[in-house]
Amino acid sequence: MTKKTKDKIIFTAESLLESNEYKDISIREVAFLSGISIGTFYRYMNSKEELLEQLKIKFDQKVYNTLLKQTKGKNPIEKILIFFDTYINYITKYNYKFFVFFIPTLLEKQDFISQSKNLCLLKQYIEEAYESDGFNDIYSQDYIFRTLSSFFIGTIFNWCFSMGKSDMKKDFFSNFDTLISKFKN
Amino acid sequence: MTKKTKDKIIFTAESLLESNEYKDISIREVAFLSGISIGTFYRYMNSKEELLEQLKIKFDQKVYNTLLKQTKGKNPIEKILIFFDTYINYITKYNYKFFVFFIPTLLEKQDFISQSKNLCLLKQYIEEAYESDGFNDIYSQDYIFRTLSSFFIGTIFNWCFSMGKSDMKKDFFSNFDTLISKFKN
Missing domain, CATH: 1.10.357 (Tetracycline Repressor; domain 2)
Structure with a gap:
């Protein structure tokens, strides 16, 4: 499960980057579009820098x-x-x-x-x-x-x-x- | 006097940059080598960014x-x-x-x-x-x-x-x- 969720987070961030600036992408948005909670996001990534x-x-x-x-x-x-x-x-x-x-x-x-x-x-x-x-x-x-x-x-x-x-x-x-x-x- | 002191600050910073990294140059050092106090430095520059x-x-x-x-x-x-x-x-x-x-x-x-x-x-x-x-x-x-x-x-x-x-x-x-x-x- 771990790798799948992490991949989903990265995939979501990548899709967002096709039309948004990195600085305008929020962890809240990445988590929401990945179908996970912000708490779950932080289980996979320590920070936006790690993303x-x-x-x-x-x-x-x-x-x-x-x-x-x-x-x-x-x-x-x-x-x-x-x-x-x-x-x-x-x-x-x-x-x-x-x-x-x-x-x-x-x-x-x-x-x-x-x-x-x-x-x-x-x-x-x-x-x-x-x-x-x-x-x-x-x-x-x-x-x-x-x-x-x-x-x-x-x-x-x-x-x-x-x-x-x-x-x-x-x-x-x-x-x-x-x-x-x-x-x- | 104003312009002269300001020029001196910039000249000192420039000389320091010939052999030092910008991030390693301190306002204290620039002020000292310009023969002014830190207080005087801040009368001419608001911050290191302005420098x-x-x-x-x-x-x-x-x-x-x-x-x-x-x-x-x-x-x-x-x-x-x-x-x-x-x-x-x-x-x-x-x-x-x-x-x-x-x-x-x-x-x-x-x-x-x-x-x-x-x-x-x-x-x-x-x-x-x-x-x-x-x-x-x-x-x-x-x-x-x-x-x-x-x-x-x-x-x-x-x-x-x-x-x-x-x-x-x-x-x-x-x-x-x-x-x-x-x-x-």
Whole structure:
């Protein structure tokens, strides 16, 4: 029963985030829509912060599972493209204000890049591209990673600045080709 | 006298930020190093938040003044290059943790882009490049602005993630050429 109720809470919070800001979502509302009491909510989550942490974990896990599935049998450059495409698909499902709230929490974690399973996948795809001679070795893997991830995080920023109105996918991919062409052999 | 003491407070805080994190700087320390009492500090600033706000204003003003001076007589594409070069010079003078603290405060201001005098200068340089046929008009000015600013903010992010160790200028300019070449006529 425990896991089921916890999943229900996270699922409810996720659905609410598709059209509401994180700060406007109350524990009362999450509990009510999950069909549980506030007391029960607190048996599963210590605080709203813990709920956010769980949402992040679930978000990362969903992206991770999709990546493993979608990249099967693809070449490394295709895998890199799928990486960003999948991320953008998941990000744009949420209210942009979730990321206004979420991004600063990443900045505070100095070990964020090495701890993120998904970013490790991106690093792995870049390594594969490198080793299969897809990338020119005058550029280091780390430099390619920094370039692509910089442009990606900046595009998310601009999407937030536009209050979720800019076309993040178009903005990213129209320049992605330009950037990655430079690294290709 | 008022302005002089206020300037001294801001100057002290700025010097401290070159090697300390904002959160580790105390009002007591700022007051002591400015040669004033804590009571006097509070006559000029209501809180540490107000000090941060003043630091941001001064930072922007310094960048703005430098930009006006350095871009005189330059062509629009050179002005765009000077814009980023000047910004990076000022950013890297501060402890990276100032930006870990500072960037999230920008995200919360939805009108940040239109309110920033410096970003308006960047928009103006792009417009000049556009009107003097420096840029291909298949790309909109707004799109060029979003592309360059995305990459810039992402590079600052990666600099923060590297704990101020990455070479921000090199990271930015090695890709800046690739990005801007696409837009040039």
